[in-house]
Amino acid sequence: MLYLIVRAINARRVVEFGSSFGISTIYLTTAVMDNMQSNPGTFGQVIGSELEPHKHAVATQNLEAAGLSDIAKILLGDAMERFQTVEAPEGLGAAGWLEGALPACREAFKTEAEAGCRRDVG
Numbered sequence: 108m109l110y111l112i113v114r115a116i117n118a119r120r121v122v123e124f125g126s127s128f129g130i131s132t133i134y135l136t137t138a139v140m141d142n143m144q145s146n147p148g149t150f151g152q153v154i155g156s157e158l159e160p161h162k163h164a165v166a167t168q169n170l171e172a173a174g175l176s177d178i179a180k181i182l183l184g185d186a187m188e189r190f191q192t193v194e195a196p197e198g199l200g201a202a203g204w205l206e207g208a209l210p211a212c213r214e215a216f217k218t219e220a221e222a223g224c225r226r227d228v229g
Contacts, residue, residue: 126155129166
């Protein structure tokens with residue numbers, strides 16, 4: 108589902124709150140790569156966050172094993188703090204199933220703009 112949403116909105120910059128072991132990050136990154144191929148010369152990036160060090164380590168290994176670590180990275184720590192230094196995304200900011208995702212996304216990026224903080228799922 109995440110892959111299809113990212114493809115449908117042609118997102119090339121995606122953030123993910125709570126990446127866990129990075130499985131959804133792999134789908135998001137694959138969709139971003141496919142969007143980049145549809146628009147040659149464009150930049151793509153996926154940035155996730157994970158609070159638990161063990162999950163962060165496994166997720167990072169999974170991205171490397173999938174050959175996606177040049178486009179995707181997962182920041183260790185609280186997304187609300189870590190995303191303060193990240194430029195707001197153009198596309199999928201938060202999945203709608205995450206309670207409070209839209210306000211958290213806006214707060215993390217210090218913007219009231221709807222772009223990048225869409226309710227895309229759920």
